[in-house]
Amino acid sequence: MAVKVPTVKLNNGLEMPIIGLGTWQSPKDQVVAAVEYALKEGGYRHIDCAFAYGNEDAVGEGIRRSGVPREEIWVTSKAWPTYLNRVEECLDQTLSNLGLDYLDLYLIHWPIHLNPSGNNHLFPTLPNGVRDVIHDWPLSETWSQMESLVKKGKVRSIGVSNFSELKLNEILPTATIIPAVNQLELHVYNPQKKLLKFMEEKGIKPQAYSPLGSSKSPLMADETVVQIANAKGVEPSAVLLAYLVAKGITALPKSVTPQRIADNLSKTISVSFTPEEFEQLDTLAENGKQQRFIKPPWPVKLGFEDWI
Numbered sequence: 001m002a003v004k005v006p007t008v009k010l011n012n013g014l015e016m017p018i019i020g021l022g023t024w025q026s027p028k029d030q031v032v033a034a035v036e037y038a039l040k041e042g043g044y045r046h047i048d049c050a051f052a053y054g055n056e057d058a059v060g061e062g063i064r065r066s067g068v069p070r071e072e073i074w075v076t077s078k079a080w081p082t083y084l085n086r087v088e089e090c091l092d093q094t095l096s097n098l099g100l101d102y103l104d105l106y107l108i109h110w111p112i113h114l115n116p117s118g119n120n121h122l123f124p125t126l127p128n129g130v131r132d133v134i135h136d137w138p139l140s141e142t143w144s145q146m147e148s149l150v151k152k153g154k155v156r157s158i159g160v161s162n163f164s165e166l167k168l169n170e171i172l173p174t175a176t177i178i179p180a181v182n183q184l185e186l187h188v189y190n191p192q193k194k195l196l197k198f199m200e201e202k203g204i205k206p207q208a209y210s211p212l213g214s215s216k217s218p219l220m221a222d223e224t225v226v227q228i229a230n231a232k233g234v235e236p237s238a239v240l241l242a243y244l245v246a247k248g249i250t251a252l253p254k255s256v257t258p259q260r261i262a263d264n265l266s267k268t269i270s271v272s273f274t275p276e277e278f279e280q281l282d283t284l285a286e287n288g289k290q291q292r293f294i295k296p297p298w299p300v301k302l303g304f305e306d307w308i
């Protein structure tokens with residue numbers, strides 16, 4: 001099946017496919033087939049990974065089994081907070097797990113440095129159970145390390161994830177490379193319009209994580225979404241993803257179910273909205289439905305208007 005995926009042009013000139021396959025919480029024994037199917041049958045050319053997901057070896061196996069040439073695929077991964085003082089170490093493990101020699105995009109997963117010498121490799125905690133954060137860590141130092149990865153040719157683009165305007169302003173003044181991307185929770189209930197406007201002014205493109213509202217999502221049952229989906233004869237998931245694509249936002253739906261993987265790309269790119277439909281979707285949050293679903297218990301101020 002030949003599905004042509006539209007792309008988004010980043011501030012370094014690279015073209016990134018506007019739909020990518022998410023892999024968080026995809027079990028290893030299912031994600032091999034999911035990635036293989038997405039690339040070989042579903043027309044995907046973009047896979048979103050992270051060191052912390054613990055399944056990058058299986059994702060790499062899926063990429064190899066697909067037979068799709070490496071240079072045709074956009075692969076993103078993320079440096080986990082326990083590695084913000086040594087991102088190259090995290091990247092090297094990711095590259096080895098995936099079986100790749102470069103990434104297309106590498107992100108700082110969260111703007112928080114967790115204690116690298118703490119009581120757990122990924123989620124160190126203090127005796128009281130609170131996450132063990134290095135509170136005075138300068139994010140500008142991590143960003144400078146990210147920049148060196150581009151110079152070394154290990155990654156083609158660098159960016160951030162879960163960065164508010166407050167956190168972007170901690171790296172922008174000394175940045176020699178402007179982040180290409182900020183990956184955020186974005187969907188009809190959490191459009192983050194003010195932050196996206198700031199990012200646009202700076203040339204930073206948004207990627208939407210949890211575009212369907214993550215697992216057990218209420219978004220697919222939202223009455224406006226369902227009504228518009230019914231009028232178009234598509235599933236609510238296609239409306240949710242097409243809303244993001246209509247705004248030029250890259251969406252990263254996760255699925256390990258072949259039919260959903262295929263639909264999340266092919267159905268999505270076939271949906272277009274009337275100005276009235278788009279307006280209805282684009283004002284759900286300001287009409288009382290603002291909600292985000294991914295809220296880890298970080299003991300720090302992240303600077304988001306709606307959260308911490």
Ligand SMILES: NC(=O)C1=CN([C@@H]2O[C@H](COP(=O)(O)OP(=O)(O)OC[C@H]3O[C@@H](n4cnc5c(N)ncnc54)[C@H](OP(=O)(O)O)[C@@H]3O)[C@@H](O)[C@H]2O)C=CC1
Nearest residue numbers: 022023024209210211212213214215237253254255256257
């Ligand atoms: N940077 C960050 O901090 C974060 C990044 N992410 C990234 O974003 C990706 C997507 O976000 P995620 O939180 O996984 O959630 P999504 O919003 O992508 O939702 C995934 C859920 O929706 C189901 N689903 C997928 N497609 C359909 C469909 N067409 N119809 C009905 N149900 C469907 C999946 O089930 P099934 O698989 O069983 O089909 C799964 O339960 C992640 O996998 C990850 O790559 C996510 C969270 C945070």
Ligand SMILES: O=C[C@H](O)[C@@H](O)[C@@H](O)[C@H](O)C(=O)O
Nearest residue numbers: 024050052109294295296297
């Ligand atoms: O990418 C996925 C998410 O960021 C996930 O890695 C975190 O939300 C994590 O579960 C946490 O509790 O901090």
